[in-house]
Amino acid sequence: MEVDIGNALGTQPGLTEETLDRLDDRVADADDRIARGMADDEFGYASLNLPETADPAAIRAAVEPFDEPEAVLTVGIGGSALGAATLADALESDVDAYFLDNVDPDAVDALLASLPLEEVVVNVVSRSGTTAETLANFLVVREAMADAGVDWTERTLVTTGESGNLRRLAETHDLPALDVPEGVPGRFSVLSTVGLAVAALQGHDVEAVLAGGRDGMASLAGSLRESPAYAYGATTYALAERGALTNAFMPYSESLETFAEWFAQLWAESLGKDGLGQTPARALGATDQHSQLQLYRAGPADKLVTLVRPRERADSRIPETDLEGLSYLGGSSLGDLLDAEFAATEASLAAADVPNVRVEIDRVDERALGELLYGMEAACVLYGELASVSTFTQPAVEWGKKAARGLLGGGDFPEAEAVADKREFRID
């Protein structure tokens, strides 16, 4: 992973070389704090040890009973789905991967009706075993399998905590089961059983993903000038402090579209607290040049743009043409066009004084993805240290969970009563 922050200097908001020098003292202190947390396997910091603590042999053993499935259906939500989905959507495989990460009845029914359930591995993921959306979907999936004459106990893999509903279920029915790692919040779990079991089922090289994670570990250092991950974390933090409250995150590769969603969870849920944080706005290059770029260049000066791309990829020639005014395209390639759009967008933002940061990887493969995912996690942890927020918790979502549970008759919660007090002002 390589980071170029040149276009965050002298922009509006923007940094100077002197800012970076002052910031770098704090980066050194934060790096110390992070290193101590990692050494002690503290809650959250333990995530940054996963490239060394994850056990690929256990993952391989758990998926081994499901020899060459046609597809994998993961039932999980948030951090229980996004890491696995990022790898699945970035890497090609003959084994399709699907995710039930919402409780929209139409979508759930349509997906289940389209799958050959007797050839599918169901991968249910919930640390607590009580996540309402995940367990509701799992109950629906289990019934659909029964209706299709499929023995769900032969086709189900469980990834969960040491105890709870799903753990007991796995024990009762002797299901293959993987442990959610201790001290690792869901959004930091991609380099563990939670993110890697699907990759293993799809035939991807899980060892290489972890090796990439170790590349990321090795590149942490006490200075933002020496560590791409810390350069990204410190730059985004300093820009946010100066008013860049939105981070438009724009990969120039369709295979990295889900990576932008994973990043959005990591960034929003880790850093959005105490009135601080930076809103991730997911975008996609080059498509969103025709949708969002007008705003990024000419709208409020409250954002930075992160441009992500692989340096190498397969390419496709554009045929020669006699269409008027288009001869310049002929003989060029779609890759050339995409690269030109990338460079043009980057320069066009700089020319409008909009801060932007370039993140590059060599190519979209297991190892580079492992490094990229690790790098963004380390960047996020550094940002959290610099902002003094509680990076690894998500207290603000509890209110709504209680309200929803109360509304469904799952207990007495004052939050559910607040729903009835809504102030209405309807126009129809």
Add this chain to the structure above:
Amino acid sequence: MEVDIGNALGTQPGLTEETLDRLDDRVADADDRIARGMADDEFGYASLNLPETADPAAIRAAVEPFDEPEAVLTVGIGGSALGAATLADALESDVDAYFLDNVDPDAVDALLASLPLEEVVVNVVSRSGTTAETLANFLVVREAMADAGVDWTERTLVTTGESGNLRRLAETHDLPALDVPEGVPGRFSVLSTVGLAVAALQGHDVEAVLAGGRDGMASLAGSLRESPAYAYGATTYALAERGALTNAFMPYSESLETFAEWFAQLWAESLGKDGLGQTPARALGATDQHSQLQLYRAGPADKLVTLVRPRERADSRIPETDLEGLSYLGGSSLGDLLDAEFAATEASLAAADVPNVRVEIDRVDERALGELLYGMEAACVLYGELASVSTFTQPAVEWGKKAARGLLGGGDFPEAEAVADKREFRID
């Protein structure tokens, strides 16, 4: 379409009843201006006349030669794709719809390799006939069809302006061709040939979509208290003026996920100018409660959340269970759960003083979608009037288009030279 702005009152930022009264005088003036623009079919305002000026018979005639295709492949980008994609992803059809709206070589090649090209209708959409991404993709598609032994002139529908490359191509090869309407920017073109040809090819009721648009027209009025579209536009404008520079747009229906992307283009490209505008952050309920809600509730007070849902939908029962602590789910339904999550999230944002607006439609069908799309366009035009911006242009994207063209050898542009001057600060 029904809009409830009750949760935008007394929040932070927020409005009061008195603000609404003051604002309403300006809404009346803006409505006058919009009505005059519509009466004169002025550039941009003409979009709001489409429910009456679009010609469904012409659309039906153009698609008639392609009797029951297996799939429709639209080649277009930005406003030439998003409206059609919104309808395609919201409504069920036996005819699949695909969109080439990016120039990622891997994605283009993978899609073309997966399609039975002899059964596909190619729908190429570009007003000018020179959009680089669209024409490059079209050249690649045409070659792929030739390689597959398919006569592309038998399988291609063109939607373009009165003159230019694509118009000449259609004339030369006698292709079915539709006119892009005059005075209608791409992002406002969903209720025209640009958005409706795919719907017609998929067998949807185009007349009903336009009837929904007319419902939207009929509900415009000189007061935000009488017009849901204007209530939405005025509320979002006033909140942005007070600091809500981000609009997290969160439908609670997977079928409306692409609608959120369409909205994001409409909002960003129309209103993001002169340092003003509001950044659309696409989200999806209930999934993103596990990703973005922490930030929305506890991050910077710079946002509003728009919650969108259909009031009716098909539902799916959750089976009874003996899993501990989950009995409250059994006998309930996925729809009940989704509704409880919606209400809980809405209340949880209100309890944290985060402004939020509810937008509801009866159900996801042609007529309701027509009204919803029209309503959001009218809301956007009203916002633009209140902010005194040039709603219907997108001048800030020209710089990058010139730079990209220059980089590809398509002419001498000083913008291309600026790319070489990039300030580098690389960390690897």
